Amino acid sequence: MIDTFVHKGQRNQLAEELRAKGISDENVLNAIRQVPRHLFCGDPALEQHAYVDKAFPIESGQTISQPYTVALQTQLLEIQPTDKVLEIGTGSGYQAAILAVMGAKVYSIERQKELYIKTSRFLQQMKYSVTTFLGDGFNGLPNYSPFSKIIVTAAAPYIPRTLLEQLQIGGLLVAPIVNGNKQILVRIKKISGTNFEQTMHGECAFVPMLEGINYQSSM
């Protein structure tokens, strides 16, 4: 698959759609215009859906997040080129690529081995500055902490304390948190080692954040 002017046009259109839905950070909209989402979808048959504002399934029973959700989470993170970002849930690599084109240094963890291998290869091939890890996001990456921003892209039952510990003072964490039968997008600002400010940003729909590494092949 290649990136054509038609794809670029579709991305411009998608960016305008996201603007109309409330995304106002021009750097986020620029990143949406730049990253060829159709190449992250895996299956060429899905290419025609790549620039529709919808989530859809990728391999290993996982999903590539809806562009609006990616844009909203990224906007809430207030990304600066100096940011060091930890992502939980590499998945297709699309969210990581968005952060990387905004200049952030990205560290991303995936728990499914097969997906980790495939996406790591792809991100490298595309030359995005993303370092990938096979691991359990509940543990974060103690050896690389602190991070100025942390983004969780799987629905967590609670905000893991480990991740809050790996966030630098003044840093932001954005995560979907399960609340009954809903998921709420939550943003936390770390004011000090013991003081956190929390705001809520509406409902969302992510696959669950699960413990442990999955070494099994789903194919």
Ligand code: SAH
């Ligand atoms: N950011 C991704 C969205 C992926 S969907 C994208 O842009 O495409 C969520 C991903 O989180 C899945 O790939 C799932 O396997 C992974 N995941 C779930 N629980 C995890 C955990 N504890 N640690 C790391 N990854 C996890």
